[in-house]
Amino acid sequence: MNRLSVWALIFFLLSVLVYGVAEWRSSLVEQTDAIDSELIPDFIAEALKSDIYDVSGKLSHKIDAQRMEHYASLEFTHFEFPNYTLYPKNESSPWKVSANEATLYNNNRVMLENRVRLLATAPESLVKEIHCKYLELDLNTNIISSDQTVVIKGKGFTMHGSGLIIDLNTKQMTLTEHVQTIYEKSSR
Amino acid sequence: AKADFEQRIKIDSDRQAADLKNKIASYLDNVKITQGSLVINADIVQVFGEKDSDVKTYLAKGNPATFEQLLDDGKKINLQADEIKYEPGKNMITISGHALLRQQDSQVSGSRITYNTLTEQLSAESDKNERVTTILEPESKDKN
Numbered sequence: 095m096n097r098l099s100v101w102a103l104i105f106f107l108l109s110v111l112v113y114g115v116a117e118w119r120s121s122l123v124e125q126t127d128a129i130d131s132e133l134i135p136d137f138i139a140e141a142l143k144s145d146i147y148d149v150s151g152k153l154s155h156k157i158d159a160q161r162m163e164h165y166a167s168l169e170f171t172h173f174e175f176p177n178y179t180l181y182p183k184n185e186s187s188p189w190k191v192s193a194n195e196a197t198l199y200n201n202n203r204v205m206l207e208n209r210v211r212l213l214a215t216a217p218e219s220l221v222k223e224i225h226c227k228y229l230e231l232d233l234n235t236n237i238i239s240s241d242q243t244v245v246i247k248g249k250g251f252t253m254h255g256s257g258l259i260i261d262l263n264t265k266q267m268t269l270t271e272h273v274q275t276i277y278e279k280s281s282r
Numbered sequence: 283a284k285a286d287f288e289q290r291i292k293i294d295s296d297r298q299a300a301d302l303k304n305k306i307a308s309y310l311d312n313v314k315i316t317q318g319s320l321v322i323n324a325d326i327v328q329v330f331g332e333k334d335s336d337v338k339t340y341l342a343k344g345n346p347a348t349f350e351q352l353l354d355d356g357k358k359i360n361l362q363a364d365e366i367k368y369e370p371g372k373n374m375i376t377i378s379g380h381a382l383l384r385q386q387d388s389q390v391s392g393s394r395i396t397y398n399t400l401t402e403q404l405s406a407e408s409d410k411n412e413r414v415t416t417i418l419e420p421e422s423k424d425k426n
Contacts, residue, residue: 272298
């Protein structure tokens with residue numbers, strides 16, 4: 095091993111080292127770029143108002159929201175202070191759902207969170223209002239569900255429980271875990 | 283007692299189902315209705331609302347469904363039947379199907395008994411083949 099080959103070996107190792115470090119640092123930088131691009135919404139709408147019609151041309155639901163951000167690659171849309179108006183089948187008066195925030199996934203399922211309110215606009219509806227922290231709404235089937243605790247206010251009663259499922263089309267409601275319902279004294 | 287009827291009616295149960303169209307709320311599994319000293323235990327209770335009044339009818343079913351309440355004189359009344367219908371608006375309780383009323387030591391049975399919660403009066407009826415039987419135990423002093 096004469097001096098020349100020793101120097102060649104050192105030089106070789108040095109260059110491999112430099113190349114490795116450069117490669118490693120560039121891979122880091124590139125990665126953070128990728129995450130950033132997904133977090134930037136593809137489009138934003140302020141004071142959004144939109145009516146959505148179903149295949150047969152019937153008004154399915156309306157939504158208005160203070161702010162909307164759509165993330166195409168992540169396939170979801172985020173709303174701030176959304177107000178949904180739902181028009182279930184064979185029902186004259188609609189239901190309204192509002193919350194502090196909601197996330198719509200492209201299978202037409204909406205997750206609503208924080209101060210969620212479901213209101214029946216029909217005057218003589220058995221159920222008037224439902225309050226909860228979290229609610230799932232399937233816009234295709236008009237089925238609303240929540241596994242969190244809910245408070246249901248109706249004509250002359252207040253109901254507490256969790257495991258709520260309401261089908262706005264068939265107008266059937268169930269609470270898989272009912273805690274208690276209190277009926278106010280009916281005015282005789 | 284009469285004070286019971288000024289109180290709110292509470293219903294506890296494991297599950298609940300409501301038919302929003304026909305305005306019927308059903309309570310299922312270990313159902314207990316309480317209103318002051320009045321207690322109804324049943325397997326299922328349905329609550330019917332009326333069109334434009336908030337008067338409600340509570341229909342309890344069980345094997346049997348039971349009803350008990352402390353009367354103004356402090357005595358307790360017990361009712362049991364397959365079906366107990368409680369209409370607070372009319373102060374009426376109608377029990378039917380192996381209906382049995384027990385109070386202190388007297389007992390009335392028949393196929394249908396109606397009991398007015400205000401006047402504390404009752405009337406028992408029976409189908410053709412069943413008899414209304416009333417057993418009145420004398421108030422004996424020594425019996426505690």
